[in-house]
């Protein structure tokens with residue numbers, strides 16, 4: 330069971346770019362980072378608007394002179410201070426991730442970056458190379474991967490409880506953007522603009538989350554894929570508000586991914602079903618404390634978080650903050666990830682490669698993979714949903 334006992338002497342001095350007042354995801358970062366006392370927010374460039382940034386930062390308890398008007402000024406000033414930040418989270422629109430991460434690495438900062446990490450896999454690979462050179466760690470905020478039952482699923486696949494994996498069904502298909510809400514919603518407006526969002530909308534915005542769950546739970550690698558994408562709100566073209574992807578994995582398993590923002594009436598519908606030769610499991614992010622386990626010929630079971638029959642020896646499964654039966658949720662999953670990011674950053678700073686290698690977290694490779702998925706889906710869709718090789 331996690332508690333907030335100190336894992337190291339002082340919390341990591343931490344800052345944020347983006348995530349300002351009114352942003353969708355800024356609070357989730359701050360809440361998760363602060364949960365176990367391993368990070369302390371000391372500075373930020375939270376907003377495009379300098380006055381609003383300062384006022385917001387001061388209201389968060391920061392010194393006004395550590396609320397900066399842009400990330401360049403932020404990194405330059407903090408890197409000159411003896412008590413300057415050691416790590417930064419990047420929670421800005423997608424178009425800015427690459428340049429902000431690159432600038433952060435230049436001054437030796439560890440990073441937690443939002444997904445999709447960059448627009449192109451070349452950019453993501455470049456960040457990986459610079460991070461390695463600078464001994465910096467990059468975490469990518471695939472926030473659903475911190476749930477204990479996701480790790481139980483991973484272990485069940487790994488230990489053969491399902492038999493040989495045959496089919497993976499993934500979806501993240503909500504209905505919140507079934508009409509042209511971007512006319513009055515700046516957070517949606519940038520998501521449907523290629524200049525700010527990148528080559529995709531729903532594939533990068535939510536499809537990458539569902540696909541990352543598949544990566545975590547199964548370790549399967551795509552051999553080739555075919556993607557059909559379209560926009561039911563015409564003004565969103567060339568970006569898609571709905572996409573279907575078929576995948577063939579190396580080794581013979583197959584998969585599908587449905588990413589959509591026009592699934593009218595649906596709240597989230599992020600589900601993953603993994604079908605093996607003996608049994609299947611299914612996980613749904615709206616009920617993250619449960620994992621459905623169906624063995625062919627037996628009554629279906631619902632496994633619950635925090636129970637003794639789970640794989641207790643697995644750190645991710647044991648990452649509970651309260652006993653079973655109490656509902657843990659989104660913020661706990663994020664806090665579990667920030668906890669690991671902190672341990673990884675600390676291990677890197679101590680040059681403790683062994684510890685660093687032993688900590689599981691969504692890192693730069695996960696970021697690269699998400700970007701590659703988007704690229705390959707666009708390549709396929711542009712050719713009329715043709716099958717395209719994944720790693721050429």
Ligand code: NAD
Nearest residue numbers: 347348349352353354375376377420421423443444470516
């Ligand atoms: P948003 O539009 O709601 O908020 C963006 C914030 O960043 C605003 O405060 C804005 O003023 C600020 N900002 C924009 N450009 C900036 C810059 N150059 N410098 C400093 N601040 C800047 O966006 P959002 O929904 O919070 O999304 C931000 C990022 O988080 C996106 O990459 C998105 O894909 C990702 N996201 C991830 C999850 C998740 O579950 N991991 C959920 C939502 C959003």
